[in-house]
Amino acid sequence: MTNDSPTLNALLEHLQQFTSQSAINSSLLAIQEDANNHEQINSLCRALINEGQRHNQSAWAAHMTSSPTAASILGQVLAGLHNGNLLSPQLYPLLDKIEQQLISWFCQLYRHQYGHFTAGATYANLEALWQAREHASHDSKLVYGSHASHFSVAKACQVLGLTFQEIDTDQYDRILPSALAEVCQQQVPIAVVLTAGTSACGEIDPLSECIQICQAFDCWSHVDAAWGAGLVLLEQYQPLFCAVADADSLTIDPHKAFSQPKPCGLLLYQRPLQPLFAIDANYLEHPPKQTLPGSFGGELFLPLWSSLMFSGVADLRKQMQHRLQQAQCFAEFLTSQPYWWHHQSPTGIICFRPSADINLDDLVTLGLFSKAKVNNKTVYRCVFASQAAQATSLITALEPFC
Ligand SMILES: Cc1ncc(COP(=O)(O)O)c(C=O)c1O
Structure with a gap:
């Protein structure tokens, strides 16, 4: 990334000054009636920043946690300074336009029609299955996935009163299309959850074949690409993302796939959201969207926007x-x-x-x-x-x- 922007340089300089002071105390300070000593608070903050450096080392590859860039940190600071609530978009037209611009960009990239930001893939998977349940034309409570589906899928099923059933996989945890077709024949589910980038192994289910099976049985196909979504930027993966475009919904976690700070998740979908309940929010000018998040603002997308603006x-x-x-x-x-x-x-x-x-x-x-x-x-x-x-x-x- 080019760091020749004065805004970024000033931010980096300030952070460097803050972290370069050495005395580090990692003992907690009391939560008390009066303020704590500022020196001690500074010291504790430096210890906290230091702890966060563990995944910023060359010999660290344990999990999907990335190190934020200066541009995305600037985005976090902007979100904190703005702190507007997009439940009232008319009050924050600029923030609203930035959110819409990003959603359009993602929709174009993945060839989906609609989308909204979420606080991560767990919420996106829950919302996808919520929509699948509301759109379902079958009288079923079943959701098919595999033992390699992220645990948020089974959790979402429990929240929604659905039953999660595992389909057989190959030796690298990929769903076997023949096994999927067989269980669909026995009972058509509400939805099938496919994974592009399984959490343990990083593998991709055979999306094209499985989505075709879903279409044949008229059931909702959801692709959880929380981790694998970043491949869309590479030419050689375009055929894979042609298949993703045929899915009913898609989870993306820019806080994994695009190295952004948390929280930054996204749900994309091909059909408009089903009205889920009659909303009586008489204190708001606009009726709230039919989505899970309540109050939210730039914290979900300004770090990503800032990265795209400064680095492209x-x-x-x-x-x-x-x-x-x-x-x-x-x-x-x-x-x-x-x-x-x-x-x-x-x-x-x-x-x-x-x-x-x-x-x-x-x-x-x-x-x-x-x-x-x-x-x-x-x-x-x-x-x-x-x-x-x-x-x-x-x-x-x-x-x-x-
Ligand atoms: C494939 C997959 N889906 C969903 C999730 C849940 O993501 P989040 O922690 O953003 O809720 C993960 C987390 O690792 C994942 O790997």
């Missing part, structure tokens, strides 16, 4: 390419290890298992990797989500075990 789409694409290159480099190292098993997904997650007597749990404690289950077997999991993650640093940490 090309920078998001470069970041994605960089992360995938790092994943490729790490996978090549694993390939060169005799007796080690690994699987490289298309989304920048690599799962691996060293030969039998090697235990890497200390590296998990340090945040280099996490542990997960793929096809019911425990594996180490390496997630290239942060721009800071470097394959060479991870390889150096593994060398003593090779």
Whole structure:
């Protein structure tokens, strides 16, 4: 990213001054009637910032947490300074226009018709199934997914009084279209949840085949691309996103897929939202939208907007390419290890298992990797989500075990 904007430079300088002071105290201060000592508060704030640096290191690839850029931090500051509520969009026409501009951009990118921001993929999945339930023409309470569907899907089913049923998968946790067709024949569900970028393995369900099955049985298809959505920026994944365009709804988490700070989620859909209840909000000029969020403002999208303004789409694409290159480099190292098993997904997650007597749990404690289950077997999991993650640093940490 180019940091030659005076606004960004001033912000960075201020933050650098703040974090460069050394005395760091991580003991909590009391919540009390009077204010705490300012020196001690400053010290505690620096300790907190330091703690957040753990996923900003080259040897950190445990989870989908990225390191925010200066532009996205500026967006967070802007959101805090603005603090307007888009339940009253007429009061904040500029913020409203920015939100609409971003939604149009996303709709064009993923070839969907409508959309709104959410506080993350958990909420987007819940809203998608809520809509699916309201649009359903079948008398069913079933939702099909797989054991690799994110747990937010099962949680959403419980909230909505639906029953989640797992469909068989292949050895990399991808739904088997033949198994999906078979269960649909037995009972048509309200919705089928497909994943583009499974949380453990990073794999993508066979979207095109599964969405065609949903269409044949006239049931709602939802794609949870919380993690995998970033691939849309790359030419070679256009056929995949042609299939995504045929789904009824789509979850995207820019706070994973586009390295944005939390919270930034998005639900896109092809049909207008179904009116879900009669709304009597007599204190608001406009009736509230038929969406889950209540009060919300720029915190959901100004960091992303700021990143796009200061760095452009090309920078998001470069970041994605960089992360995938790092994943490729790490996978090549694993390939060169005799007796080690690994699987490289298309989304920048690599799962691996060293030969039998090697235990890497200390590296998990340090945040280099996490542990997960793929096809019911425990594996180490390496997630290239942060721009800071470097394959060479991870390889150096593994060398003593090779
Ligand atoms: C595929 C997938 N869907 C949904 C979620 C939930 O996302 P959030 O934490 O933004 O609610 C995750 C989280 O890792 C995920 O990997």
